[in-house]
Amino acid sequence: MNTDYLEINRRSWNWKTGQHIVSRFYDVDGFLAGKNSLNEIETNILGDVRGKSILHLQCHFGQDSLSLARLGAKVVGIDLSDAAIEKAQELNKTLGLDAEFICSDVYDLPNRLDRKFDIVFTSYGVLGWLPDLERWAGVIGRFTKPSGMFVLVEFHPVVWMFDPDFTKIDYPYSSQEPIIEETGTYTDMQEEAAIPTVNWNHGIGDVVTALIRQKIAVEELVEYDYSPYDIFHGAVESEPGRFHLFDGKMPLVYSLVGRPKNDET
Numbered sequence: 001m002n003t004d005y006l007e008i009n010r011r012s013w014n015w016k017t018g019q020h021i022v023s024r025f026y027d028v029d030g031f032l033a034g035k036n037s038l039n040e041i042e043t044n045i046l047g048d049v050r051g052k053s054i055l056h057l058q059c060h061f062g063q064d065s066l067s068l069a070r071l072g073a074k075v076v077g078i079d080l081s082d083a084a085i086e087k088a089q090e091l092n093k094t095l096g097l098d099a100e101f102i103c104s105d106v107y108d109l110p111n112r113l114d115r116k117f118d119i120v121f122t123s124y125g126v127l128g129w130l131p132d133l134e135r136w137a138g139v140i141g142r143f144t145k146p147s148g149m150f151v152l153v154e155f156h157p158v159v160w161m162f163d164p165d166f167t168k169i170d171y172p173y174s175s176q177e178p179i180i181e182e183t184g185t186y187t188d189m190q191e192e193a194a195i196p197t198v199n200w201n202h203g204i205g206d207v208v209t210a211l212i213r214q215k216i217a218v219e220e221l222v223e224y225d226y227s228p229y230d231i232f233h234g235a236v237e238s239e240p241g242r243f244h245l246f247d248g249k250m251p252l253v254y255s256l257v258g259r260p261k262n263d264e265t
């Protein structure tokens with residue numbers, strides 16, 4: 001495995017952050033003006049977050065974390081990219097919110113934070129940056145209160161098997177081998193930039209098994225035939241905010257709810 005993967009990915013995400021904060025996709029002006037960046041899927045699962053403590057893993061530059069803070073949650077967002085965390089802290093200040101942001105690798109978080117949360121939340125494009133899901137699940141277990149909840153909303157692993165035009169299968173559904181690529185970013189779908197990244201494909205079975213092994217009971221697992229984001233070539237919007245591929249015959253997103261398995265249960 002490329003031991004430099006963290007540094008390669010940090011550089012890539014620092015560059016992407018610069019692109020994203022001026023992109024129409026992230027619409028920072030709209031967000032500052034009051035727009036909630038969360039989608040229906042996670043909003044429905046998270047429910048009423050008022051007064052809840054939430055740890056948001058891989059929060060990017062914080063729009064979802066701050067949307068949760070606006071709804072009354074006490075949020076801590078963490079991310080590997082120092083550029084993303086700086087922007088998140090700036091937005092937090094501009095909006096007069098009380099979210100906290102920490103620049104950290106997910107795996108290093110137990111050395112940086114010592115608290116438990118009502119909800120641990122992570123979403124859309126997060127697992128592929130992590131080589132070891134059991135270690136990731138251990139971090140979730142470490143930070144979730146015994147009565148707490150873990151919420152994952154992620155792109156379905158079948159989408160990462162295809163070439164960018166969805167014409168052929170290029171990658172395995174699940175593999176421990178890193179995929180080393182040079183890519184642009186999803187906010188403009190242009191391939192002009194070529195920034196190195198290192199990522200891994202994890203099947204849903206790997207995710208569920210990692211959580212179970214770390215004593216997180218999977219309570220619900222739902223697959224969706226649409227993505228709320230228009231990031232896949234050739235996707236068709238059937239209704240506002242629902243983008244399908246292959247006439248909706250392919251799953252594009254899944255959500256998972258887990259709860260710590262207390263010893264007495």
Ligand SMILES: C[S@@+](CC[C@H](N)C(=O)[O-])C[C@H]1O[C@@H](n2cnc3c(N)ncnc32)[C@H](O)[C@@H]1O
Pocket residue numbers: 006009013058059060061064078079080081084104105106107123124125126129130
């Ligand atoms: C696709 S973004 C998540 C998108 C986010 N849900 C949003 O709506 O903006 C993935 C994030 O994972 C972060 N990341 C990648 N590897 C990481 C790691 N090892 N530890 C913590 N964060 C990491 C990146 O810096 C990036 O901000």
